[in-house]
Every structure is written in C-alpha cells, then in structure tokens.
Amino acid sequence: MDLVAEDLSACNTLIVERMHSHVALIPQLAAHIVAAGGKRLRPLLTLAASRLCGYEGVRHVSLAACVEFIHTATLLHDDVVDESELRRGQASANALFGNKPSVLVGDFLFARAFQLMIEDKSLETLRILAAASATLAEGEVLQLITQNDLSTTEAQYLEVIEGKTAALFAAATRLGAVVADRPQAEAEALDAYGHNLGIAFQLVDDALDYSAEQASLGKTVGDDFREGKMTLPVLLAFHDGDTAEQAFWRRTLEEGEQGEADLGEAQRLLERHNGIGRTIDRAETYGEAAIRALDIFPANEAKLALIDVVRFCIDRAR
Template identity: 55%
Template sequence: MTATVHSLPRKAEPSLAPMMSLVAEGMNSVNAVILDRMQSRIPLIPALAGHLIAGGGKRMRPMLTLASAALLGYGGARHFKLAAAVEFIHTATLLHDDVVDGSDLRRGKKTANIVFGNPATVLVGDFLFSRSFELMVEDGSIRVLRILSNASAVIAEGEVDQLTAQRQVETTEERYLAIISAKTAALFAAACRIAAVVAERPEADELALEAYGRYLGIAFQLTDDAIDYDSDAAEMGKDQGDDFRDGKMTLPVILAYARGSDEERAFWRDAIAGNRTGDADLVHAIALIRKHDAVLATRERARHYAQRAIDAIAAFPASEAKAAMIEAAEFAVARRF
C-alpha cells in the first residue's frame, strides 16, 4: 500500500496588501492633504509635483506613519498632516536626486527633470520641503518638528556622503551602511517615531518604532541595490545598471570587488572610474557579481535587517497593525521591483 504524501500549503509571497488595507481610509485623508498643499498660484508647481506624486509610488513612508499609529491604537487625526509632510520630504529628495543623478526614468516614467528641466525640478523640490515644514509647524509639537527636521538634515548629509563616495572603489561596507542609514533609513525611522509622539506614548515606544523604521529602511535600500543587478528595466521601472554607470558603490559592487581577483579588481577600478560603462561592461559586471554571490549576500543582509525591524516591535501586543508591519518587512526583502 502506497502512503499518501500531503504537501504543506505553500505560503503566499509577502505583500504590502495587508498594510495598504489597514491604512486605506487614512491614506485617503493623507492624499487629500497632499493634493491640497501641492497647489500654487504658479501652475508649473502642481504640474511638476503631480508628475512625480501621481507616478505610482508605494507611499511606503506615510503608510508607516499611519500603521504605527494604528499599532498604538491612536484614534486622532494629527498623523494625517504629518504623514503628508513625510511624503513631501521624500518627494522633494527624489526630485533633487534625479537632477543630481541625471536620471531618465523613475517608476517607468520620464523623470521630472527630463520633462520640465533641472532648474524647475530643483525649485519645486524646495517648494515641497517648505510645504512639509508648514505642516509640521501647524501640528504644533516641537518634538515632532525636531524629529522630522533632524531627519531632513540627516538625509541631506547622507546624499552628500554618497556623492563624495561616488566613483571611490575603495568604499567600505561600513561606510556604505552609514550612507544608506542616513539617506534612506532616517526618514523611515522618523515616519514611524512621530506616530508615538502624537499618540503620547512613552519614549520606549518611540524608540521601538524608530528602530523598526530604521532597520526596515536599510533592508529596503539593500534590496534596491540587489535589484539593480538582478532585474530588468521592465520590472524596476528604471534602466538596469543605472548605479553601475553612475559609478555608485552599492553593496553588490563592494562585495564583488572585495572578493575579486586582481584582474577583476582592475576591471572594477576602470568601471567605477567611468571608463567602462558600455552594455558589454555591464554584462561583465553582472557576471562578476553573480560569480561572487554578491546579490545573494546583499539580499541576506537585507533579510537580517528586516528581522531586526520585526524584532523591534516584538513587545507590542498582537494586532492587525502588527501583523501588517511584520509582513511589510518581509515584503521589503522579497520584492523583485
């Protein structure tokens, strides 16, 4: 008699759907604030801002503010304007980044700097930063203002640090982690922490949520780094190899360079210096990264930080919000785009 083998049900891929469902109603309020505050008597401002804001982004950061508030059982409305402020800070940094990087595509669409030009893109980014600070001041909390203004400064420092590390092939993993902790994770951390401030929870809760956001942000950025060498432009909505051609020392390159032979290192020195950036060079770079399992190692580090994010909120009681935040961390590292 042959025994029947029962296979375990396959676990569904992690998704942002639980978080999106959790915050859907609140995001309607956040989006209303965004739409209202991006308006101006100068028509170019809402046109350019809307080009990016309506571009299909995940709105991860404002969702984290709302999810963190739900985790704490906050029933007020202050977090809607603050979540909009967080999104304005993020959008402003994206506009500025695209100018600095000379990017052509974001989320599968032409970047604002390509459509509207660099000067207008920088100035509208400044406008959105200003709007974010208006929203913070309207909230009236000095602590919220301190958290978000500090995050804005740290993000700028991280961007400048990344700029100075560009085309520097000897950039270490430690320095790179410091860069992404600043330029990406700082806003994730602030977005989560301000929910505890408006909910008037103890500092321990603030710090737990800040840690969740910081580790999630690092995991999110490391996964982005892996995707740039592991997916095609159709999946990502940007050109594959953008980081390579820009001479950015992201973690897959840092690891491949560290693990490479003398000949391979010579290739990386030429490539990162900007002397080997053609399609054939990109193919060779990807081959070296695969040879040394650098994408796999980058994803493993991302999983490590995602687990630290999950551990940071372990003390909070089980809830729909907690489950959604745990799955968001799992999604951050499982995604392919």
C-alpha cells in the same frame, strides 16, 4: 494599505491640496512625480504605526503627508544630481521639465513639509522630521563623496544608506508613538523598526539594480553601475575578485570608461561572487531586527501589517 485605507485617502487628498500654487508650473511638475509615485510606503508607515499605538485623532494624516513631501522633494533633487531620465519606469521630472524647475519645485515641497510640521504645533514632531531631513541630506552628500571610489568601506556604505533612506523610515514610524503620546520605550522601538526596515529596503534596492527587470524595479537596470555608485553587491565582488576583476571595476566605476558589454560583465562577476545573494542575506538580517523591535507591542492587525511590510520589502528580490 487596506488597514489604513481611509487615512491614506485623507493623506492623498491633503497632498493634492498642498501641492497647489498660483504658479502653474509647481503643481504641474509636482503632480507628475506624485502621480508616478510608488506605494506611499513612508506615509503608510506613519499611519500604521499610529494605529499600532492606538491613536484615534487626525494629526497622523498631516504628518504622513509631510513625510511624503520630504521624500518627494529628495527624489526631485536626486534625479537632477544623478542625471536620471527615468523615475519608476516613466520620464523623470527633470527630463520633462528641466533641472532648474525640478530643483526649485523640490524646494517648494520641502517648504510645504515644514508648514505642515508647524501646523502640528508639536516641537517633538518638528524635531524628529527636521533632524531626519538634515540626516537625509547628509546621506546624499556622503553618497556623492563615495561615488567612483572603490576604497569605500562597507561601514561608509552603511552610513550612506542609514542617512539617505533609513533616517526617514525611522522618523515616519516614530511619529506614530509621538502623536499617541506613548512611552519613550515604544517610540524607540518604532524608531528601531523603521531604521532597520530602511536599511533592508535600500539593500534590496541596490541588489535589484543589477538583477531586476525595469517593469518590476521601476527604473533601468544598471543605473547605479552607470553612475559609479558604490553599493554593497559591488563592494563584495570587488574585494573578493582577482586582479583582472578588480581592474575591470576600477576601469568602469572609478574611471567611468564603460562599453556596451560592461554591464553584462558586471552582472556576471556579481553572480560569480554571489554579491546579490549576500546582499539580500544582509537585508534579511536587518529585516529580522526590524520585526524583533516590535516585540514590545501586543499582537494586533497593525503589528501584523508592519511585519508584512518587512517581508514585502525583502520579497521584492525573490
């Protein structure tokens, strides 16, 4: 964040400007979720990747804002779909304003993102971000299909997180090479970096859902459990479990019959089968792949920062 502080400040200013609307509820609701926002990781990736590629213009700032609008729009929609009452430890937008306004303001932010894409006047950046937006939506729908279904395979789970998380990470970093007009090999390398980082990031998130305190996770522990989401820690514990354990997972996740003690039992079974630890190990494998993807670039501050991002994402679980 220190490395791209000036660019990030410009990006945040643009985000606030483009959230404006004469319809008062739109900026009010949008400001709520943006103000509650995390570390701006996705736009940070665009800004740092642009610096890594030696870009000295200003296009990366508006494209970083575009990436954040896409991400924020999906958060609004996801919280409605998941019926979430908290977002990063605070009341979610749908809990405060209702489902209908949340969906519609999410649509507004998507529209703002596409306006920024058009203003960039590049068919390539439009192609990258439009494709990522479509893939992101496909990932969310696939997650909905696999919900409450313990026959979900690890391959299907990976397809979900590649769509709902990794696609936008990959687009965000690839943009750095595109705006700098760098060779295709560098664009592909940044795409691979973002893709693997995105998978590692989501694996850690899915592990934390069963292990972290709300203060560090930014949401209540066990959300995925209550919503019947098929994540890697659960799939590992289910497949390694005995008949009684598998019956527990079927009752709580497939049939949705959950009591007050069931989350604690789920955590105990995950610990017994090392579901969380094995998920973090998998995240580290993808993190190492992300770092290797940067080998094509010479060592500099931006490269070191992007490597540190990988370590930061994984170290959240430690």
